[in-house]
Amino acid sequence: MSSQHTRSRTRLRSAVLLTAGLLLPLPLLTGCGAGDDEADGPAAPQDIAAAPRSKVADKGTLTWAVDALPATYNTFQADADQASQRVAGAVLPTLFTLDGRGRPQRNPDYLASASVTQREPRQVVVYKLNPKAVWSNGTAITSADFEAQWKALRGKDSAYWTARNAGYDRIDRVERGANAQEVKVTFAKNHADWAALFTPLYPRSVMGSGSAFNDSARKELKLAAGPFAVGGRDAKQGTLTLVRNPRWWGERAKLDRLVLRAVPPEQRVAALASGKVDIAEITPGAAERITKANTPSKKDRSDKGRPGIIAPPGASPGAARAEGRSDQGRLDGANKPAAADVTALRGLVVRRSLEPAYTQLALNGASGPLADERVRRAIARAVDRKAIAEYVLAPLGLPAQPLGSHVLVAGQQGYEDTSSAIGSVDPKAAQALLADAGWKAGHGAAPQKKAAGSAPGVRAKGRPADDDDDPDGTDDDVDGLEDETGTDDKGSLDTGDKAGASPARYKDGKKLTLRFVLPKGAGAEPLRAVGERIARQLDAIGVRTEVIKVDDASFFKDHIASGDFDLALYGWPTGAFPATDARPIFAKPQPAPDGSLIVEQNYTRVGTDQIDRLFDQASTELDADASHDLMARADARIWAAAGSIPLYQRPELVGTRRTVVNAGAFGLASPRYQDIGYRR
Secondary structure, three states: OOHHHHHHOOOOOOHHHHOOOOOOOOOOOOOOEEOOOOOOOOOOOOEOOOOOHHHEOOOOEEEEEEOOOOOOOOOOOOOOOHHHHHHHHHHOOOOEEEOOOOOEEEOOOOEEEEEEEEOOOOOEEEEEEOOOOEOOOOOEOOHHHHHHHHHHHOOOOOOOOOOOOOOHHHEEEEEEOOOOOEEEEEEOOOOOOHHHOOOOOOOHHHHOOHHHHHHHHHHOOOOOOOOEEEEEEEOOOOEEEEEEOOOOOOOOOOOOEEEEEEOOHHHHHHHHHHOOOOEEEOOHHHHHHHHHHOOOOOOOOOOOOOOOOOOOOOOOOOHHHHHOOOOOOOEEOOOEEOHHHHHHHOOEEEEEEEEEEEEEEEEOOOOOHHHOHHHHHHHHHHOOHHHHHHHHHHHHOOOOOOOOOOOOOOOOOOEEOOHHHOOOOOHHHHHHHHHHOOOEEOOOOOOOOOOOOOOOOOOOOOOOOOOOOOOOOOOOOOOOOOOOOEEOOOOOEEOOOOOOOOOOEEEOOEEOEEEEEEEOOHHHHHHHHHHHHHHHHHHOOOOEEEEEEEOHHHHHHHHHOOOOOOEEEEEEEOOOOHHHHOHHHHOOOEEOOOOOEEOOOOOOOOOOHHHHHHHHHHHHOOOHHHHHHHHHHHHHHHHHHOOEEEEEEEEEEEEEEOOEEOOOEOOOOOOOHHHOEEEO
16 A cells, blocks of 8 residues: 555544534643542533433433434544444443543443553453353354454555554454453553553454455444444434344343434534434534523522523623524524524523543644744743633633643543643743744835824824833834834735734744634634634734635645644544554654655644654553653643644533433543433
């Protein structure tokens, strides 16, 4: 397989799902390390209307909104999406699930035990399978399934169009252990994140040949080994039905059917209100509508028995204004839902938590001004991350602190705020960094022109002068009160007269202007609002931005992945295995034999050899504390390189029917599909 073909198969992960086209993307424990003994838990706990199984009805159909029906049932293919992952979680073996703090926990439905039994001279992991574990055709799950998955994913057979092989490429052999329920895995190179392997586990009928892996598993998944199995798919209706698996040996699924329905984000409030879906991720504007419809008026606020929810502490009536309204429901008057809307929405509730994901400001360091680390660091020092986090999250009643890590979120084991490596917000320091990089205030290429009726040294209207001297000798001021004037690229006068703006910066006659690419869809209004705030903060240090709004469908593929941007906002998920999962996002780009650049998922094109070494060391360190320490050191280096500036943990807002239990905003935890249902 050619290097170009290999790169075309590189998985884009789920960043495309984490642009604010769905939701805007924060933690509590910044300012200190938060290892296993120190963390108090996630910044926001899961909100799923938890109920014991005895209180859940033993019947029913639940319809769950997704962006689109699965493009493939094979989660190891490049175009696997959120729906692919959801199907796999309900249908296939998950050897380790995640608890409320995002920590992997052995799943007893599949594993009696799993442990590292040998470290030297080679790492050996022994899995002891639950003897009841079988595929839906009655065949036992055995080491043959493990071996087939390893061979398919290890990256040595070009017949398999795999999106990732991390971890599988470190295995030397997979073999039967002492009996049919024991699997012995021997590693050629230590793998700290071994618990991430073989989840989901596919039957050897899928992994045993390239044609089955590449083609058959895209269209169907004949075998299951979970509480549900794949049933019918109706492309016309946009639905996929999962049904109870009659061969399931664990606790019986409470639902008769779990239906995935493709519903665009802007249509989800209407779909919930009409009963077309029972659960859906929603926008902040939609969450506000549902909350208002269920909030008692002054007249009946004392009515304790009325169905509905009250906005959580700290929530603001202006949440939709702060976040941008992307739902298209009918409104009556000043943001008041119409009467029909109120009635329809009163059977709904909003579940709120924080996802294991964050929104970042990405700085493309491949070329242009941002190829200079000093300029990137200046941008990082100019952005007020705390103010942005408060702007996004406080109106939603969620903890509003800036995220301090690129690899974990607050509450996850090993979380540590290492943002001190870049420093706190400081526009003066940012201006000094720009000056050191040769970007001077107010020195344009075109001849200086005086604005009509003005004199040299024009200042922002109504603002006093600042007599502080800056390192570059131009008497810069964070409020834009410069004694220098400059010209923009078209020769018009740039006096920094926008509120809070400083005169533009120039180097070798070129103005410092950065292309800020944002999606333009209705669902991306919240992200654009954040982008506007960042642009104003950059204006304050003399950095101009050219906001480029592009179609949502092309935002990631044609701009982020291809490197056609200077600045951009998009999200990344975090996971329980950062040494493996985060490495391709921050790996130093490497030249390919054909002269192109292999960036993996590092779309900022910023990386260092030291970051790569720290990831490699962490991935082979079997002592968890030592591995976490190495990851924290790598994260500090990522901050210092200033290619990615985490802003806040993404909010998780989910609208559900009030009778739905054990589902909603899962936070850092894995769903337990067999427990989802309706309250008795």
